[in-house]
């Protein structure tokens with residue numbers, strides 16, 4: 001067994017070798033020797049948790065970047081791409097390009113869109129200098145050491161060039177099979193592996209990269225750039241193909257789609273770019289994306305599999321959700337073994353039974369959905385909703401006017417767990433370290449029966465739980481304490497009040513400023529708030545004024561949780577006192593734009609009516625825009641603005 005001082009020497013040795021490996025191309029020791037030292041340190045640390053050196057490479061494993069990371073300001077913005085979904089969209093894009101460039105035809109280059117994580121890598125005098133994630137497009141996180149673990153990426157170039165290359169980091173499908181239990185899909189695996197602190201971990205994840213852009217090279221077309229990067233030794237995006245015929249460009253996109261299952265990486269579309277680089281500046285950018293490139297998105301992925309069983313899950317509000325237990329199937333790179341069936345109506349609509357084969361669909365990152373029954377099973381068995389809660393055995397109710405079945409016991413452990421999970425989630429109190437497994441134990445051990453019990457937990461109780469060490473307990477205690485500082489809107493959201501989601505919670509926090517003011521309000525006051533209807537107001541008042549809720553509130557105050565929120569100060573503007581509504585996809589989250597509008601005195605409403613003054617429209621604005629246009633035909637009262645026009649107006 002190692003002594004403490006042997007251990008400290010070992011940590012120094014590990015740190016030295018990790019550095020040598022990641023910052024030079026010639027490591028001092030082999031991978032397997034490094035692994036042995038690493039394991040030795042781990043064995044000592046497991047036996048002596050109080051003697052762990054926090055700087056040991058073993059201690060940074062899996063921890064997300066966050067405040068420890070260095071931010072990186074991109075020299076030029078890393079934009080995202082707008083999407084095309086059909087041949088018609090593609091034709092419209094092509095026509096627009098001809099108009100913008102005033103040419104009769106234009107060369108476009110087509111290549112696969114890799115489903116990974118965008119990075120920018122800078123080379124200084126031929127040496128890999130710094131690499132960063134895309135982040136919000138302007139500021140990313142420095143990930144140089146992690147990027148250097150990608151085997152196919154050169155650390156040194158043959159020429160002393162100072163250039164920036166951009167590309168997509170991804171995990172190969174064949175590599176992902178080793179990490180399936182840790183990540184939902186190869187993209188999450190790539191992102192999780194790149195955005196954590198220990199390059200040793202990243203290296204083991206065997207990431208790969210395709211470079212799709214080079215800045216600072218002397219080429220005149222995209223295709224030439226890719227060729228030049230290839231000659232310099234970069235792993236470049238597979239074969240950009242150029243054509244000026246829209247039919248052929250469409251065929252090229254479809255060809256990429258038809259090969260998507262034959263290649264060892266996830267492709268979620270094709271990227272179409274203007275080949276001539278000098279035209280890029282001429283064509284320019286919208287607020288969020290280049291106008292000279294588009295992503296041609298593929299249709300949702302489909303597959304068929306069998307329903308082996310239908311089980312019932314109880315949620316935080318007591319709703320019973322039937323879930324199909326499926327014969328596992330790989331779809332969009334992820335292994336799918338469950339799919340929600342929502343409610344009994346959905347089961348009837350699909351007309352499915354246990355034993356049937358169904359068609360499953362998964363578009364992008366969306367939760368997989370059962371589309372239709374593919375084939376009836378030979379020994380099919382109908383599903384019946386249980387008469388008692390499968391978790392607590394309590395009675396189930398089903399009102400005629402509601403599709404859902406409910407477990408009515410508020411102390412049902414499934415409901416308590418669900419409420420806790422919601423309370424600690426990122427958009428609510430954001431208590432890191434209270435994951436599902438810990439919550440399960442806390443409720444099953446009877447340590448937590450009400451939300452406020454979280455604030456009474458102590459170190460002795462927590463250390464006894466599975467998977468909890470000294471460090472995780474102390475981090476968790478800190479996270480619980482600092483959650484008391486969360487703004488009122490997060491607290492309101494965390495409580496899981498009926499019909500109150502993140503957005504309504506923000507509105508209520510702004511409107512009332514303190515929880516007491518909200519708890520003592522009236523139905524009339526609530527209804528006056530534009531986005532709150534009569535049903536929500538009534539249910540909310542019922543809950544807020546119930547004895548059990550008032551007691552919960554007092555208990556929260558007793559543990560020091562009584563968040564207040566300043567009412568926003570209003571900047572007088574042309575929008576002050578006017579009603580506004582945003583629709584379509586905008587360049588930033590809708591909530592951000594709405595907050596800007598409110599800060600200027602506007603009232604944000606949720607539907608188009610004659611009382612609306614301004615409609616702010618993004619890409620693909622739909623029914624709200626048509627409704628405003630119809631109203632305007634009779635009497636032009638609604639001012640329709642793009643984001644740019646809104647900015648100009650303000």
Ligand code: IVH
Nearest residue numbers: 080081112113114117118168212237271290
């Ligand atoms: S070009 C200005 N090419 O797609 C050009 N992007 O939605 C911007 N991506 O953030 C990107 N494969 O992460 C380009 N062959 C490819 C790509 C690609 C994947 C990603 C990239 C970008 C996102 C845009």
